[in-house]
Amino acid sequence: MRRRPLSLRMRLLVLILLPLALAAAGLGLWRYQAAQRTAAELFDRSLLATALAISRDVAISGGDALSSSTRALIEDASGGEVFYHVTAPDGVHVTGYAYPPVERGADRDPAARMRFYEAVYRGEPVRVLRIVETMAIGPMVGDARVRVWQRLAEREAFARGLALRAAALMGMLLAILALVVWFSVHLGLHPLRELHRAIARRSPDDLSRIEGPVPAEARGIVDTLNRLLGQVSDSIAAHQAFISDAAHQLRNPTAGLLAMAEALEHAAPGPEQDRRRAELVQAARRAARVTEQLLSMERLAHDPGQGARERVELNALVEEICAGFAEAALRRGIGFAFEAASGPLVVEADPVFLGEALKNLLDNALVHGGAGLAEIAVETGVETGAEGRFARITVSDDGKPLPPEAEAVVFRRFAQLEPGAGSGLGLAFAATVAEKHGGRLRIDAADKGASLSLLLPLAPGRPGR
DSSP states (O other), X not given: XXXXXXXXXXXXXXXXXXXXXXXXXXXXXXXXHHHHHHHHHHHHHHHHHHHHHHHHHHHXXXXXXXXXXXXXXXXXXXXXXXXXXXXXXTSOEEEEOSSOOOOOGGGOOTTOSEEEEEEEETTEEEEEEEEEEEEEETTEEEEEEEEEEEEHHHHHHHHHHHHHHHHXXXXXXXXXXXXHHHHHHHHHTHHHHHHHHHHHTSOTTOOOOOOSOOOHHHHHHHHHHXXXXXXXXXXXXXXXXXXXXXXXXXXXXXXXXXXXXXXXXHSOTTHHHHHHHHHHHHHHHHHHHHHHHHHHHHHHHTOOSSTTOEEEEHHHHHHHHHHHHHHHHHHTTOEEEEEOOSSOOEEXXXXXXXXXXXXXXXXXXXXXXXXXXXXXXXXXXXXXXXXXXXXXXXXEESSSOOOGGGHHHHTSTTOOSSOOSSOSOHHHHHHHHHHHTTOEEEEOOOSSSEEEEEEEEBOSSSTTO
């Protein structure tokens, strides 16, 4: 099962508190190391003070006894037990513990007058201070050695105590900060909760803009949502307009089919019935063509743009469409000619939509050419302009003229310059196909008849690849 994503509040808390927790952990480690250094410095100073006090008492008493203040210092030095060992100038044990920790060979430095080192005493690691002082003990005068030492465990405990107190303080501060951040984030997200409630209160039919003050960080989301609502509203309006137009356009052919069917039913057998049957078939074909154009327009309106694109050799596609159209034109006594470009014309296009667009251009010439229509010609070529190189399909005829300034009218759906047998969808569909493919449909200036050119960008790379 897919994991539910973290809420925005939790994301903010994690993003804010996690770096702080990591910083606190780093600070705690640094504080522990600093506590260890502090403990080492304090304990070393305590050992030095104890060693000097013992040395003083041995020199004064001749090694017989330590003063009460020195004994108190030994017992209470830095909160831990201190051990000591004193030898006379001749190396004889004078006072203290009989067996001091032994210096390791690698650490031994007999010439040093004062030296700290670490050793093992009774199975425990200890810190040792050795000092050498010239003193008189009885009849002997020379260098006496005083050793004092203390367990390292007590230093570690002292350092841990300092670090734990610091950690407790940082933990308390972090907990207080977490509460402050929690309530701050809760209050900061209040406008988003208000926005959520405002959207939730809307009815499914309410696609108006979302108004009201929102934080600057959420303004982009609201603007995007308003833009989306506007697009949805436009799409719904376009669907409603399409349904209304389609109902209007299909009403007349349907009514005509019904009337012709009734007339055929009551027609007398013979030529009259044959004529009625031919009219019915022709009307059914026109109705089917209108329905096909309406469905193609609707499918094109929702085409994502790149779904069925492929590299198409335009000459071959146009030749295939023209081969199917030429028979219908010649049957009506209309001349037809196709002239292909000298080289291949490769475009990236949806061949189905492109073929439908060319069929609509040819049907437009056939339906709207008028009584004087005698010839239809199709030509392919290359056209270079400021926007690049385009493949061109030109459909021209010698029928009724179509001026270039009529583009604003005839490229609209269900629009015609004058009443005719067409549906007013053919040129609109071809113009939309061209626009979807990054090109355009234009009306060319012609001395006679009409000429329309469909321009499509040539595919990059070498032709045919």
